[in-house]
Amino acid sequence: MLTIRNATLADGREVDVRIDTSAGRIAGVGSTLTHSGESIDAAGKLLLPGMIDTHVHFRQPGFPHKETWETGSKSAAAGGVTTVVDQPNTDPPTVDGEGFDRKAELAEESYVDYGINGGVTEDWDPDELFDRPLLALGEVFLADSTGDMGIEEDLFREAVERATDEYRVVTVHAEDADLFDEEATERPGDDYEAWSAYRTAEAEAAAVERAVEIGEEADANVHIAHTSTPEGVDAAKDGDATCEVTPHHIFLSREDYDELGTFGRMNPPLRSEDRREAMFERLADGTIDMVATDHAPHTREEKDAGIWDAPSGVPGVETALPLLLEEARKDNLSYERVRDITAANPADVFGLTRKGKVEQGLMADLVLVDPDDAREIRGEDLHSKCGWTPFEGMQGVFPELTMVRGNVVYDAGEYDEVTDGEFGGPVGENVRE
Structure with a gap:
């Protein structure tokens, strides 16, 4: 289990989010969750469903x-x-x-x-x-x-x-x-x-x-x-x-x-x-x-x-x-x-019924951001192979952490291998009706 503590959701609620990393699901969302296993302190951070x-x-x-x-x-x-x-x-x-x-x-x-x-x-x-x-x-x-x-x-x-x-x-x-x-x-x-x-x-x-x-x-x-x-x-x-x-x-x-x-x-x-x-x-x-x-x-x-x-x-x-x-x-x-x-x-x-929200039972596809940490967009900092952007010089608030199916795949500029040796997967019966 992994718990994201003290996170602020899009609607302003401050909650803890417990994640069953083995199943890739959100196991609980609330203010009185019992903490067990690893945790991330998200105080002052915004937790969103992944785009x-x-x-x-x-x-x-x-x-x-x-x-x-x-x-x-x-x-x-x-x-x-x-x-x-x-x-x-x-x-x-x-x-x-x-x-x-x-x-x-x-x-x-x-x-x-x-x-x-x-x-x-x-x-x-x-x-x-x-x-x-x-x-x-x-x-x-x-x-x-x-x-x-x-x-x-x-x-x-x-x-x-x-x-x-x-x-x-x-x-x-x-x-x-x-x-x-x-x-x-x-x-x-x-x-x-x-x-x-x-x-x-x-x-x-x-x-x-x-x-x-x-x-x-x-x-x-x-x-x-x-x-x-x-x-x-x-x-x-x-x-x-x-x-x-x-x-x-x-x-x-x-x-x-x-x-x-x-x-x-x-x-x-x-x-x-x-x-x-x-x-x-x-x-x-x-x-x-x-x-x-x-x-x-x-x-x-x-x-x-x-x-x-x-x-x-x-x-x-x-x-x-x-x-x-x-x-x-x-x-x-x-x-x-x-x-x-x-x-x-x-x-x-598109019928992705187990995605798109921070709710118990849904896929743990999550993004953690500091909502006040804006920075200039520069093509040389981005990861697309083309190496440029039409938004050069504009401001953006970038994620600190991105999680797919309960696995951290991006954290503070680094890409982490997930525990089972796989990364993302096809959108199949596990995430849609």
């Missing part, structure tokens, strides 16, 4: 020079993320049994728990995919012609119906390529705002509306990935869909292109400052369901190109929770809201 990042690209198989399961999961643990969900656009893509098995084998190197999503292309094999322990379907690229996994509406409808039959959430990348502004492509490669002008806000809202409509017809659980506009969020919430926002869409805007250059290119793109502020308001007031990072690292050399040649994507798995905790430290968010958008809500939406 569940439902949208990462750890790049394996296919692109280990950008990230690996080992480096990506170390970065996650250092940022207080205890569960990640990897998306299917790897090489080979996770669209059939062979692709899933290959990724699952590589994911065994993970320091945190993980789920694997299945993708949809013309060549996908739903029978093989749903025969595997698939967490969800997607990120499904609805009408996004700029990627090699974009699909048309008929195939999207088929995928939604099949996922509904299998009781799986469908995560949707919603941008209607027919509404992209082709005139913007005539602008020069050093006109960084051209990327935002090209991938219009209208393209997102239209695709969200269509995805939600198809989801409602199929009575499906549709989840909209990386919403970047208030119009997209409102379209999701007007229908029966959940949605996520990335840290870069609530902390960065088109005004940051002068500093970021092509390191600020992602899909969907950065939006106006007014839209960024509106997105943060929707996050704070409970409209947006969760934060997910869309952690999509590339090397500096790859990003150092013109706006039409640089790859899309930025790293973010290590800095998401620290950035949100800094907002809570400044009273722009409550700690309860941070807990909900990073842990409780993702667990609820």
Whole structure:
């Protein structure tokens, strides 16, 4: 047994938390627990459920020079993320049994728990995919012609119906390529705002509306990935869909292109400052369901190109929770809201019934932080293989300790081996219904 003593929860309660390390579960939460075995004094510290990042690209198989399961999961643990969900656009893509098995084998190197999503292309094999322990379907690229996994509406409808039959959430990348502004492509490669002008806000809202409509017809659980506009969020919430926002869409805007250059290119793109502020308001007031990072690292050399040649994507798995905790430290968010958008809500939406809260009987996926210990974010201090961050120079409150299934995997900058020789594991029947 391990007891975390005198910890403050997100709701302000000061409690002791007893952990059954052999079972990886929280054995008790209260103010009068009997202490036995090892203990950690957490006086003055905040104890949170580990973040569940439902949208990462750890790049394996296919692109280990950008990230690996080992480096990506170390970065996650250092940022207080205890569960990640990897998306299917790897090489080979996770669209059939062979692709899933290959990724699952590589994911065994993970320091945190993980789920694997299945993708949809013309060549996908739903029978093989749903025969595997698939967490969800997607990120499904609805009408996004700029990627090699974009699909048309008929195939999207088929995928939604099949996922509904299998009781799986469908995560949707919603941008209607027919509404992209082709005139913007005539602008020069050093006109960084051209990327935002090209991938219009209208393209997102239209695709969200269509995805939600198809989801409602199929009575499906549709989840909209990386919403970047208030119009997209409102379209999701007007229908029966959940949605996520990335840290870069609530902390960065088109005004940051002068500093970021092509390191600020992602899909969907950065939006106006007014839209960024509106997105943060929707996050704070409970409209947006969760934060997910869309952690999509590339090397500096790859990003150092013109706006039409640089790859899309930025790293973010290590800095998401620290950035949100800094907002809570400044009273722009409550700690309860941070807990909900990073842990409780993702667990609820994706059926991870034994994760997401500090409660007796649930998995001991926990993060301990000093809520007043803010520091500058620097890419050289982070653990992603790419070695840079779009949030350079901003303030974050980083974890002191991260625990996965009752095992300390990150402690004050060091990674600890757990007692049974394993690190994180697949999200399976032990953590979901």
